[in-house]
Amino acid sequence: MHVFADQANFDAYVSGFLWILKLTGAAAVLALLLGVLLAAFRVSPVPVLRGFGTAWVNIFRNTPLTLIIFFCYFGLFSTLGLSLADDLDLNNYWLGVVGLSVYTASFVCEAVRSGINTVPNGQAEAARAIGLTFFQTLRIVVLPQAGRAVVAPLGSVLIALCKNATIVGTIGLMESSSVMKDLINSNGDAVIAIFAVFAGTFAALLIPTGYFFGWLANRLAVKR
Amino acid sequence: MRIKRVAAVAAAATLALGMTACGGDDGDGSGSGSKGLVGKAQSQKKLVIGVKADQPGLGLQTGSTYEGFDVEIAKIIAKGLGVEAANIEWKTTVSANREPFIQQGTVDLVVATYTINDERKQKINFAGPYFIAGQDLLVKADSTLAGPEALDGKTVCSVTGSTPAKRIQQEHPKADLQQFDSYSKCLPLLENGKVDAVTTDDIILAGYAAQTQYVGKFKVVGKPFSSEPYGIGLKKDDKEGCEKVNEILKAAASDGTYKTAWDSTLGKSGKAAPELDTTKLTNCGSV
Numbered sequence: 001m002h003v004f005a006d007q008a009n010f011d012a013y014v015s016g017f018l019w020i021l022k023l024t025g026a027a028a029v030l031a032l033l034l035g036v037l038l039a040a041f042r043v044s045p046v047p048v049l050r051g052f053g054t055a056w057v058n059i060f061r062n063t064p065l066t067l068i069i070f071f072c073y074f075g076l077f078s079t080l081g082l083s084l085a086d087d088l089d090l091n092n093y094w095l096g097v098v099g100l101s102v103y104t105a106s107f108v109c110e111a112v113r114s115g116i117n118t119v120p121n122g123q124a125e126a127a128r129a130i131g132l133t134f135f136q137t138l139r140i141v142v143l144p145q146a147g148r149a150v151v152a153p154l155g156s157v158l159i160a161l162c163k164n165a166t167i168v169g170t171i172g173l174m175e176s177s178s179v180m181k182d183l184i185n186s187n188g189d190a191v192i193a194i195f196a197v198f199a200g201t202f203a204a205l206l207i208p209t210g211y212f213f214g215w216l217a218n219r220l221a222v223k224r
Numbered sequence: 225m226r227i228k229r230v231a232a233v234a235a236a237a238t239l240a241l242g243m244t245a246c247g248g249d250d251g252d253g254s255g256s257g258s259k260g261l262v263g264k265a266q267s268q269k270k271l272v273i274g275v276k277a278d279q280p281g282l283g284l285q286t287g288s289t290y291e292g293f294d295v296e297i298a299k300i301i302a303k304g305l306g307v308e309a310a311n312i313e314w315k316t317t318v319s320a321n322r323e324p325f326i327q328q329g330t331v332d333l334v335v336a337t338y339t340i341n342d343e344r345k346q347k348i349n350f351a352g353p354y355f356i357a358g359q360d361l362l363v364k365a366d367s368t369l370a371g372p373e374a375l376d377g378k379t380v381c382s383v384t385g386s387t388p389a390k391r392i393q394q395e396h397p398k399a400d401l402q403q404f405d406s407y408s409k410c411l412p413l414l415e416n417g418k419v420d421a422v423t424t425d426d427i428i429l430a431g432y433a434a435q436t437q438y439v440g441k442f443k444v445v446g447k448p449f450s451s452e453p454y455g456i457g458l459k460k461d462d463k464e465g466c467e468k469v470n471e472i473l474k475a476a477a478s479d480g481t482y483k484t485a486w487d488s489t490l491g492k493s494g495k496a497a498p499e500l501d502t503t504k505l506t507n508c509g510s511v
Binding site: 079170 | 319320379384385400401402403404405412413416418
């Protein structure tokens with residue numbers, strides 16, 4: 001444990017996990033908004049929107065996240081000149097958030113769509129029968145029920161997102177896995193201890209998250 | 225500590241097994257002579273040598289062959305130990321796994337832009353140095369960036385956790401540091417102006433600048449701000465092997481094979497071969 005007794009190392013460890021939390025937080029919000037919108041596209045009556053939603057899911061769900069993050073850095077920023085912040089770290093952070101969001105949105109979309117499929121057809125038909133438009137049906141009748149059904153799967157998506165956030169380290173953000181590599185590099189005698197601390201921190205963050213979503217899913221489940 | 229002890233026991237067991245396996249050759253050599261580098265080269269006539277695979281001019285892998293200055297030095301040493309170049313098994317090493325590879329016996333020697341320092345001497349033994357590099361900056365050919373003191377507010381690219389990156393963080397905290405897992409990712413960014421400089425040892429930078437796709441686009445500033453003696457890594461207790469390697473280096477310096485190795489690799493960039501200062505060779509761990 002002497003590695004973490006050194007203040008500089010400890011600070012690096014803390015800031016590494018702060019970056020992970022910030023990445024997860026921002027990407028979770030964006031991915032949820034984007035994912036619900038995509039799910040709405042995929043069940044909409046407009047063929048162009050359905051096609052767009054399907055294409056998005058198929059492209060981003062089947063591309064390795066590393067490539068997406070790399071594209072955000074080398075494509076959007078380096079080649080196309082899209083700069084999201086003046087500060088170097090913040091720019092890398094936001095590029096990472098963009099990559100994580102578009103990727104995770106495809107998983108959110110599929111989770112929400114599966115939730116929509118759990119709502120009996122009669123509900124939507126009844127809503128149409130009383131004269132609600134497509135968006136009213138979705139907003140007032142279908143999504144509230146679908147949302148309750150997908151709490152548990154969305155929890156899994158969030159947990160995956162948190163772990164995926166380490167990939168942003170490849171474009172130079174000093175998040176936890178880069179910090180870990182760095183510490184291992186300079187403390188070759190404590191490899192197992194360092195690894196255990198980082199893996200343990202992830203477990204300490206994510207195991208309660210899993211239980212929380214399980215509990216929430218149970219509480220919110222639609223009793224049919 | 226427990227883990228270390230287990231590892232030591234395992235290593236001892238492996239060594240003992242190795243000795244029984246080739247007992248015919250060194251049945252009487254129960255001393256240190258037979259188990260080290262020299263012993264292995266004599267009895268098995270082959271060596272496993274760790275080199276870099278992604279550093280043009282020093283250690284670069286193309287297909288299954290390796291080429292560069294480090295590779296040539298390794299061949300000279302192997303020859304001096306009586307091992308044909310064809311019997312060398314090359315193994316790719318990266319900065320982070322060089323000590324473990326030597327300690328675990330995955331490789332017999334490491335010749336991989338390996339800076340001799342005290343921290344590493346705790347774990348392994350160094351022969352050499354066969355070259356003295358220095359940290360420098362690679363900039364665009366038309367850049368006016370004059371040296372490390374002009375880096376404030378500029379963006380510098382280097383490898384995560386590397387010695388050059390740490391030196392920038394400590395000595396030039398006002399410079400922005402963009403880190404990647406390899407230097408080759410820095411070069412396209414330097415080309416389109418997203419970073420102002422790439423920093424690592426001058427010799428490595430020269431190797432990148434000499435790559436065909438970048439010829440004429442970059443220049444090395446030429447004001448080294450550190451001294452990085454490149455050594456040859458071997459097992460900590462192999463004093464005999466280390467001394468032998470130093471002898472071979474001395475011979476190579478005097479008979480011109482060192483210069484030939486330079487001229488056929490890094491010398492192509494137009495830089496004249498350096499003098500190998502044989503008075504600076506390590507004492508192989510004897511205090």
